[in-house]
Amino acid sequence: MAGLWRVETAREGRSGAICYAVAALLGLLAAALLLPCDFVLPPAAPEWRRLGDLAQHIIAQRYFLAEPWGWPVLVAHSLGEGGTNIALADGIPLFALLLKAFRPVWPPAFHGIGLWHGVVIVLQPLAAVFALRCAGEQRLLPALAIALAALATPAWLARHGHAALMGHFLILLALGLSVSAVRQPRVAVWVWAVVLAPASLLVHPYLAAMVLALLGAAPLTLLLRADRRWMAAAIGVAAAAGCIGVALVLFGYLGATGEGGYGRYALNLLSPVWPARSIFFPHVTQEIDATGFGGWEGYAWLGMGLIAALVLVVLARWGAVVGVVRRHAGLALALIGLTALAISHRVGVGEHVVLDLGPPPAALEQFRSSGRFFWPVIYALLVGSFAIIAQTFHAGPVLVLCLGLLQVVDAVPNGAALAAWASHRAPWTVEAATLRPLIADAKRVTILPSWPCIPLEGHATRERVQELLLLVSEQVKPTNTMHLARWPEPPVCRDAQTAALPPASGELRLILPEARALLGGARDCRQIGVVLVCRSG
Numbered sequence: 001m002a003g004l005w006r007v008e009t010a011r012e013g014r015s016g017a018i019c020y021a022v023a024a025l026l027g028l029l030a031a032a033l034l035l036p037c038d039f040v041l042p043p044a045a046p047e048w049r050r051l052g053d054l055a056q057h058i059i060a061q062r063y064f065l066a067e068p069w070g071w072p073v074l075v076a077h078s079l080g081e082g083g084t085n086i087a088l089a090d091g092i093p094l095f096a097l098l099l100k101a102f103r104p105v106w107p108p109a110f111h112g113i114g115l116w117h118g119v120v121i122v123l124q125p126l127a128a129v130f131a132l133r134c135a136g137e138q139r140l141l142p143a144l145a146i147a148l149a150a151l152a153t154p155a156w157l158a159r160h161g162h163a164a165l166m167g168h169f170l171i172l173l174a175l176g177l178s179v180s181a182v183r184q185p186r187v188a189v190w191v192w193a194v195v196l197a198p199a200s201l202l203v204h205p206y207l208a209a210m211v212l213a214l215l216g217a218a219p220l221t222l223l224l225r226a227d228r229r230w231m232a233a234a235i236g237v238a239a240a241a242g243c244i245g246v247a248l249v250l251f252g253y254l255g256a257t258g259e260g261g262y263g264r265y266a267l268n269l270l271s272p273v274w275p276a277r278s279i280f281f282p283h284v285t286q287e288i289d290a291t292g293f294g295g296w297e298g299y300a301w302l303g304m305g306l307i308a309a310l311v312l313v314v315l316a317r318w319g320a321v322v323g324v325v326r327r328h329a330g331l332a333l334a335l336i337g338l339t340a341l342a343i344s345h346r347v348g349v350g351e352h353v354v355l356d357l358g359p360p361p362a363a364l365e366q367f368r369s370s371g372r373f374f375w376p377v378i379y380a381l382l383v384g385s386f387a388i389i390a391q392t393f394h395a396g397p398v399l400v401l402c403l404g405l406l407q408v409v410d411a412v413p414n415g416a417a418l419a420a421w422a423s424h425r426a427p428w429t430v431e432a433a434t435l436r437p438l439i440a441d442a443k444r445v446t447i448l449p450s451w452p453c454i455p456l457e458g459h460a461t462r463e464r465v466q467e468l469l470l471l472v473s474e475q476v477k478p479t480n481t482m483h484l485a486r487w488p489e490p491p492v493c494r495d496a497q498t499a500a501l502p503p504a505s506g507e508l509r510l511i512l513p514e515a516r517a518l519l520g521g522a523r524d525c526r527q528i529g530v531v532l533v534c535r536s537g
Contacts, residue, residue: 290348305407
């Protein structure tokens with residue numbers, strides 16, 4: 001990562017090192033304030049459980065880290081029938097591969113999901129400083145301001161339930177590289193772009209799409225300027241896209257599909273100015289929604305610091321804004337395209353859909369949570385407005401520092417929500433202490449119902465199955481099911497066939513009440529809490 005900072009300019013030196021050091025210290029302080037130690041470095045057999053997406057990520061990483069290296073490289077072979085590609089379970093493959101390289105160091109049942117949260121909190125302000133310096137602003141106070149504002153970006157803080165999607169530092173790095181490729185085109189920029197693109201895929205495909213869109217803006221800008229260097233930049237983007245393509249093939253992403261539903265989780269046109277969870281608007285606690293799906297994925301409140309910055313530059317430095325847009329026209333077009341993709345074909349304003357363009361192209365169904373595509377726009381507005389203010393106002397550096405602090409104050413409720421979530425200790429609803437030794441003695445654990453057999457309305461059942469998987473993952477025992485974000489092939493329910501056969505030698509079956517009706521004949525079973533436990537005789 002250190003080499004990436006040298007992309008900026010030859011003038012980077014002591015001042016650059018100080019800016020990055022301050023950003024790193026801010027990130028470390030934020031991580032220490034927001035995340036408990038036992039969240040970052042979790043115990044092997046906690047007395048509490050994690051919930052939702054976090055549990056899914058933990059299960060995937062535990063199985064992947066415990067198994068020896070194999071092929072396909074991302075597959076945890078003992079997790080689910082036929083194995084599970086952890087990329088399809090949002091197991092953050094980039095980080096998991098790094099952790100697996102040091103597998104002997106980690107204790108039993110280790111996972112890096114909590115550690116990843118700490119890493120991205122530290123990288124967030126560092127990447128923001130990188131993007132600002134690539135935009136030409138290299139002084140300390142603006143760097144401190146952008147670091148604070150990046151740490152207080154509401155759309156980032158609110159992603160704490162989904163570990164991989166907290167990797168917004170990748171968006172900021174791509175933004176910096178894109179701007180640098182236009183301002184000072186060099187081979188080093190595209191070398192790092194080629195590294196960043198597949199790395200972002202191995203964090204999350206949505207982030208890869210955003211990174212590639214930002215990188216693609218550079219040759220477009222040069223082309224619109226009639227700058228012949230656009231061809232070299234286009235080759236760089238093609239190389240980055242090619243590396244993503246190779247990674248898609250090598251790491252098993254191709255052919256996997258999700259549930260579809262493009263337009264359900266879109267960006268509401270009011271969302272950027274709808275102050276949900278702002279300290280200045282305590283009565284606004286919910287996201288604005290027009291589609292009936294909650295508005296969560298389209299949450300894009302800009303924050304009071306950024307809104308104040310935008311109002312200031314539009315009213316007082318409109319000429320500078322127009323100049324920046326002209327100099328980076330390709331980036332402006334890319335951001336408009338991302339915004340349109342985020343809004344989707346069902347345009348929501350407040351609580352109403354005001355325009356519905358009909359069924360979308362099939363290719364867009366892969367982007368069900370389209371509201372996320374507004375994230376690069378947020379960071380471009382942040383970096384651009386802070387750079388303009390710092391460089392064109394008489395007391396610009398002090399002014400942007402005040403705006404950064406205003407952004408931090410505004411985001412206090414979001415930060416508090418993240419800290420409360422990381423500190424939450426949800427009790428087990430199954431008899432974990434009794435089940436653990438039984439799981440430890442088993443050669444294989446079968447959970448019924450399995451994930452494909454749970455009906456769409458069975459949210460409580462899915463949560464209970466995931467709880468059992470989380471418990472089994474402490475021992476990393478081969479199991480029959482797993483929850484995936486995307487499926488390589490449509491899942492098939494085979495619970496009836498499984499239940500019709502007696503448990504094999506060494507097999508432990510954990511059966512929830514929803515699957516009790518599948519049992520036939522006498523079995524060596526006993527009730528432990530809500531779970532019927534069956535073993536071979």
